[in-house]
Amino acid sequence: MKSVVVTGVSTGIGWGATKVLTKAGFHVFGSVRKEADAQRLKQEFGERFTPLLFDVTDVAAVKRGADEVRAALKGKTLFGLVNNAGIAVSGPLLELPLDEFRQQMEVNVTGPLIVTQAFAPLLGADTSLKGAPGRIVNISSVGGKQAAPFVGPYSASKYALEGLSESLRRELLLFGIDVIIIGPGAVKTQIWAKAEEVDITPYLNSPYYPSLVKFRTFFLKSAKTGLTPERLGRAILKALTVKNPKVRYAVVRQRLQNWTIPQLLPKRFVDRLIGRNVGLLKP
Template sequence: MTDLTAPALARSLLVTGASTGIGEAAARHMAARGWTVFAGVRSEKDASALRQGAAGDLRPIILDVTKPEQVEGAVATISTALGNRRLSGLLNNAGIAKMGPLAIQPLEDFEAHFTVNVFGMLRVTQAFVPLLGGDPAREGAPGRIVTITSVGGKIAAPFLGAYTATKHANEAMTDTLRRELAIYGIDAIAIGPGSVRTPIWDKAEKDNEGGLYAGSDWAASLNIFEETMLKGGKTGLPPQTIAEVVEDALSNSSPKARYAPVPDKLTNFTIASRLPKRWLDKVFIKRFGLQKKD
């Protein structure tokens, strides 16, 4: 576990998407555990809120992963703070989710998922590889890259095609990075949570309030699905649980390549991920009323 007596900046972490949910919980938790945490937020208002009640060395920075100039600015800020030391960890957490049937979802909504969840993740990762261990002039142990994926990174649910596509991509990218960055000693780890009590699905529901799909053939099924996701957002794992998994991924001397903190894991992940696809199709079709209309 983390050595709380280590000097400041001996363990340092950048968290993207730290304004709410998993990112906020992880940033606060790791700072309280003695890490210097650079917490990426998109506004001064979010930065001020994050500072409230924070324990330890928590440093909000303005960072929108879709804006190259802000990523470059974050690199400069953190590089200066580190001096000649390496960054101990990068937590790729920033992400968005918008519900909708792929057959009619606007392409700009689909593209937005990749802009944030995939290209944003890679933009930040590429920018920080030198600080994590790619720059031989820096001192200290190589850092680790931890990426928050999802159960959706392994199981594609209806109405989340865009989101799960990006999470499948994040899973693949994490495996590739782990194998390629071995030359620097940089590890790459995925954490694929199930339902978590975060605002992400409330935001997704708000996006749909305009009735984009209200008159579609999927309207009734989408309503059932929305209710399921919103319930998961209220009854799922607390973000603090995921924050503790993040700590293990960053601190354990022999971390897993992938963690799966999922409520009722046997039924919600283990069995579902092993069922033949046609069987799982039937489960989703029955659950969300997607049977062929007469």
């Protein structure tokens, strides 16, 4: 049975990937931070799932997880690694607490690198292992190519992950390990459901407050009509198994409207369009 490591599987895209991969016959080693989630997922996915308890920013814990997987593989290579775990920090950049920005980058950028360094030997960087080299799938976002106001920390982290992925893909040519990006649009996950709970009253006296209210309303509507985690799971399965994968997959609802056209439009035009829609144009 082929094995895949997926980070952040308690809910959302990671959970969807685990569901799809286990049904397709893979064994999934999935990272969670809470023992309760580990037990719940073991009951849900059965013998094809093994929980790994670690936070992606904890180097020692991630290494322990890699050691556990190495022991289970018994000298064979790991088929795939899916760097999915992440958080979303929002707020106007000029007024954002810097500790929140640092945390965003630590989890969404440094975290995937920590995990990749720990598991790359199992994917084939350790040439003593038997089997073909594995693949890495990094979960980015439309926000890694098209930045929006008030989610600057999240977009910055995903832009960084895109660059990190491209550099890794070229460096890992040495070992035959491929790196593929999946950039989804809105997905029905807890990461965005929590946006409704975000307290924006600290910005009540900010000149950005009226625009923040408008943007959050728009953002929550998009999240509620987003793709299912299982849809992203199927995209991850394809990226891991297709013979000649693309370097990047944009998995977006209403692709023409939400991906293709915005990529083609002049940036200044998009600036004005967004500014008008959320009230950011100077009077």
